[in-house]
Amino acid sequence: MAYNTNTVTEPAVHEGDSVPRVLSARARRREQSPALLYKGYPLRFLIPALSVLLIFFFIPTVMNLAYAFTNWSAYSTTIRFNGFDNFVTLFRDGTLLRDLRVTIVYAVLVAIFQNGFGLALAVFLERDTRLNRFARVMFFVPVIMSALAVGYIWQAVLKTDGALNQILSVLCGRDIHVEWLGSTTWTIVVVAAIHGWKWMGLAMLVFLAGLKTIDPDVLEAARIDGASPWQLFWRIKFPLLAPAFTFNVATSLLGSMNGFDIVQATTEGAPGGTTEIINLFIWRTFGQGLYSQSTTMSLVLFLLVMLMAIPLIWYLRRREAKIL
Numbered sequence: 001m002a003y004n005t006n007t008v009t010e011p012a013v014h015e016g017d018s019v020p021r022v023l024s025a026r027a028r029r030r031e032q033s034p035a036l037l038y039k040g041y042p043l044r045f046l047i048p049a050l051s052v053l054l055i056f057f058f059i060p061t062v063m064n065l066a067y068a069f070t071n072w073s074a075y076s077t078t079i080r081f082n083g084f085d086n087f088v089t090l091f092r093d094g095t096l097l098r099d100l101r102v103t104i105v106y107a108v109l110v111a112i113f114q115n116g117f118g119l120a121l122a123v124f125l126e127r128d129t130r131l132n133r134f135a136r137v138m139f140f141v142p143v144i145m146s147a148l149a150v151g152y153i154w155q156a157v158l159k160t161d162g163a164l165n166q167i168l169s170v171l172c173g174r175d176i177h178v179e180w181l182g183s184t185t186w187t188i189v190v191v192a193a194i195h196g197w198k199w200m201g202l203a204m205l206v207f208l209a210g211l212k213t214i215d216p217d218v219l220e221a222a223r224i225d226g227a228s229p230w231q232l233f234w235r236i237k238f239p240l241l242a243p244a245f246t247f248n249v250a251t252s253l254l255g256s257m258n259g260f261d262i263v264q265a266t267t268e269g270a271p272g273g274t275t276e277i278i279n280l281f282i283w284r285t286f287g288q289g290l291y292s293q294s295t296t297m298s299l300v301l302f303l304l305v306m307l308m309a310i311p312l313i314w315y316l317r318r319r320e321a322k323i324l
Contacts (some may be wrong), residue, residue, distance in 0.1 A: 062304075070295040074289025086296040095281065096300065103257055103277045103301075106192055110256035113196025115248050118203025119241075123233065125204070126211050136208070140201035147198065151265025154194045155181070158266075181267055184274045192273055195262050196252075203248045210235060210244030242323045246316040254309050257301070278304075 072080045090096035121139055125132040142150060157163045158180035168176040181187050214237060222232055260279040263269065269276030269284075279299045286294035 019277070024254045037256075064295050064298055064302075067292055068299045070292050072292040072295070082292075086292050087300075090293065090296060096297070098273065099157045099276055099278045099281050099297070100300070101302065102188065102273075102275065103304075106188055106195075106259070106263075106275070106277055107253050109189060109192035110195045110199075110259070111249055111253040113193050113255075114199050114203050114252040115245070117196055117200035118248065119207050121200065121204040122207035122211060126208065132230040136201075136204065142198045143201040145198070147261035148265050150194065151262040154262075158190065182271055182305065184271050187267060187271060188275045191263055191266050192256075195256060195259060199252065203252065203258070206248050207241060210241045214240050219285060237303065239323050242320040246313075246320050247318060250313055253312065254305055257305055259306070310321045 067079075067087060069081055069083060070079050071085075072079045080184060087096075121136075125135055125139075155301060160177050160179055160182075162180075164180065165176045165178055168178070180190055221234060222236055227235065257277075259277060260283065263275055263280055264278055264283075267275045269280050278297055282294045282297045282301070285297065
């Protein structure tokens with residue numbers, strides 16, 4: 001039988017085949033010789049992406065690792081290797097341990113607020129009504145807003161003579177002067193709540209997507225068996241949201257460890273350094289000309305994120321596999 005050089009149609013339909021297969025001659029040759037797929041001609045399309053990664057990620061990361069062990073600063077005319085002096089200095093004055101503690105506490109609080117708000121919104125807005133669709137859009141608006149803008153707006157609302165105290169004064173009939181951002185204990189909680197509020201729309205969408213993947217027949221069977229709405233959520237919906245929890249918890253916890261904008265706009269690390277996360281210290285130290293110390297802290301942050309990311313994602317994936 002003669003075959004066209006471009007397209008070949010098998011003349012016979014084997015038992016069990018619904019339609020004849022139509023394969024180009026080139027695709028047939030690839031099936032016969034998989035090695036042709038690795039000739040190298042598709043790899044050139046990776047060059048732009050690899051170049052961007054090389055220039056803006058790999059090279060700066062390697063340079064950051066190297067500069068962390070030098071005396072690089074605006075006050076030194078030469079750059080010399082000084083070993084672990086930067087690490088020793090940061091540990092001795094307590095700055096490193098304090099900022100590490102603040103960053104971890106801040107990240108955990110953000111993860112709690114962001115996922116708590118997002119899950120609550122997803123449950124209340126699960127039904128596809130016109131009002132719920134409009135509400136979803138409104139709650140997603142903060143996600144696409146600038147983080148600095150969100151921080152400055154909330155800073156204006158929460159200051160002593162801000163909008164919140166004025167509203168409370170009107171409602172209570174007396175002057176209210178609460179320093180919402182002036183407590184050494186609760187300010188970090190307030191700032192973390194603002195961070196969680198900004199990103200709760202993203203968590204809401206992920207949880208909504210997870211809720212939509214639940215088989216309606218399973219829910220209907222539970223209702224027939226007499227399950228209450230509360231039991232329906234905690235016994236069926238909540239366990240089946242494990243993949244959504246894996247994504248949301250990992251992104252919120254690890255992403256907030258790289259936070260900067262909202263803390264800088266609201267408190268600038270005050271009061272008394274109780275909200276000074278690592279990135280804020282890096283920015284401030286670099287601005288003071290202490291470049292090697294700032295690179296040391298960024299290296300410590302990188303290692304901290306890696307040490308938290310690997311076991312966290314492993315645990316969440318393992319939990320997900322057990323449930324599903």
